[in-house]
Amino acid sequence: xxxxxxxxxxxxxxxxxxxxxxxxxxxxxxxxxxxxxxxxxxxxxxxxxxxxxxxxxxxxxxxxxxxxxxxxxxxxxxxxxxxxxxxxxxxxxxxxxxxxxxxxxxxxxxxxxxxxxxxxxxxxxxxxxxxxxxxxxxxxxxxxxxxxxxxxxxxxxxxxxxxxxxxxxxxxxxxxxxxxxxxxxxxxxxxxxxxxxxxxxxxxxxxxxxxxxxxxxxxxxxxxxxxxxxxxxxxxxxxxxxxxxxxxxxxxxxxxxxxxxxxxxxxxxxxxxxxxxxxxxxxxxxxxxxxxxxxxxxxxxxxxxxxxxxxxxxxxxxxxxxxxxxxxxxxxxxxxxxxxxxxxxxxxxxxxxxxxxxxxxxxxxxxxxxxxxxxxxxxxxxxxxxxxxx
Ligand SMILES: *Cc1c(COP(=O)(O)O)cnc(C)c1O
Numbered sequence: 001x002x003x004x005x006x007x008x009x010x011x012x013x014x015x016x017x018x019x020x021x022x023x024x025x026x027x028x029x030x031x032x033x034x035x036x037x038x039x040x041x042x043x044x045x046x047x048x049x050x051x052x053x054x055x056x057x058x059x060x061x062x063x064x065x066x067x068x069x070x071x072x073x074x075x076x077x078x079x080x081x082x083x084x085x086x087x088x089x090x091x092x093x094x095x096x097x098x099x100x101x102x103x104x105x106x107x108x109x110x111x112x113x114x115x116x117x118x119x120x121x122x123x124x125x126x127x128x129x130x131x132x133x134x135x136x137x138x139x140x141x142x143x144x145x146x147x148x149x150x151x152x153x154x155x156x157x158x159x160x161x162x163x164x165x166x167x168x169x170x171x172x173x174x175x176x177x178x179x180x181x182x183x184x185x186x187x188x189x190x191x192x193x194x195x196x197x198x199x200x201x202x203x204x205x206x207x208x209x210x211x212x213x214x215x216x217x218x219x220x221x222x223x224x225x226x227x228x229x230x231x232x233x234x235x236x237x238x239x240x241x242x243x244x245x246x247x248x249x250x251x252x253x254x255x256x257x258x259x260x261x262x263x264x265x266x267x268x269x270x271x272x273x274x275x276x277x278x279x280x281x282x283x284x285x286x287x288x289x290x291x292x293x294x295x296x297x298x299x300x301x302x303x304x305x306x307x308x309x310x311x312x313x314x315x316x317x318x319x320x321x322x323x324x325x326x327x328x329x330x331x332x333x334x335x336x337x338x339x340x341x342x343x344x345x346x347x348x349x350x351x352x353x354x355x356x357x358x359x360x361x362x363x364x365x366x367x368x369x370x371x372x373x374x375x376x377x378x379x380x381x382x383x384x385x386x387x388x389x390x
Contacts (some may be wrong), residue, residue, distance in 0.1 A: 011330065016349065016353055017332045019348065020199075020204065022352045023204060043256075047251070050066075054211070058183055058193060059187065065212075070207070071206060075175070075195060076194055079142075079210065080102065081232055082220050083192060091115075098149060114136050121298050122152065123155065142172075145177045146304050148199075148346070151298050151344075152309075153177070156188050175195050176304065177304075179199070180199070180351065181304070191213040197262065201351055202352035204255070220234060278305040286308065287388065287389040289310060292381060294311065309344045312342070321370065331362060
């Protein structure tokens with residue numbers, strides 16, 4: 001070799017940011033399994049199992065349920081591009097970065113976004129959505145279930161009822177909630193839903209699990225114009241995931257192995273226990289943070305279990321604290337995005353990263369980093385409060 005390039009040796013990290021989360025060894029082993037053909041009967045069987053596990057996780061009987069090739073944003077783009085035609089109106093709920101991203105995609109699909117806003121850190125008011133629907137007769141309402149940029153959980157029952165009453169389609173982003181909080185697609189009347197693999201499913205990034213209700217499939221079949229994205233056109237991709245096994249693009253074999261194993265891990269643990277674990281670790285983290293005099297951005301009732309937006313205290317250098325956590329402890333957390341840049345830390349407790357040990361270590365590390373910043377706190381109070389919560 002002319003160029004001296006050494007073997008890859010990524011550092012060991014504790015991933016407690018907004019994703020990716022740490023990947024369990026069994027998923028890493030699945031990734032290293034031999035690659036076989038995307039039409040090999042053995043692979044088709046793995047696809048069928050993956051699809052059945054995803055249906056169970058989304059709590060749906062939707063036939064059109066499979067992972068799209070690409071990260072969470074590919075799922076977002078797939079849902080919007082397949083359901084919207086040029087000139088269609090769509091109500092988009094915006095209370096953080098990912099709602100903003102949906103608005104951008106709606107426009108790129110030739111759609112007309114009707115934006116319903118709430119301040120970053122607050123939930124969307126269903127009455128505002130109802131008014132927007134009544135005034136417009138929009139085809140679809142798009143909302144983020146778990147806003148990773150603000151740590152806010154959007155309640156969906158009231159929203160789904162009124163969207164249905166108005167005869168619109170409900171599209172929900174569950175990239176951060178799926179696998180950490182219940183997502184009941186059929187019960188909640190969700191028509192299109194997408195997620196990502198690297199958050200509470202603890203797979204590497206690379207697939208976007210997605211599901212369409214019968215109504216959404218009909219909307220797709222009744223289109224007058226072809227889907228503007230060839231790659232994400234679900235009317236073609238579904239023929240590969242369905243019985244025809246029609247070639248569209250080569251499935252990312254290794255990532256589907258990884259997702260298959262990650263889903264097995266989800267159901268070995270059990271959904272209820274998995275959700276309870278996410279809640280338990282969140283509550284212990286919050287108890288610890290509060291004992292250190294820190295607060296969270298969202299109100300108590302609107303907080304995510306898997307992503308905690310912590311307000312950065314006055315006179316503390318947000319980025320320097322993150323850097324210290326990474327350099328001294330190997331812990332990655334996230335900073336604020338958009339209008340929250342420099343104002344919050346985003347502490348993830350997603351999937352395999354949501355553990356008691358991570359919570360306790362993080363509180364110790366944060367205490368040390370805050371002391372270096374000259375922030376006054378009573379030593380050990382955070383960890384003691386977290387132990388108290390456990
Ligand atoms: C991470 C995330 C996305 C985007 O997913 P990528 O995998 O980064 O493309 C979309 N929506 C939400 C709520 C997210 O947290």
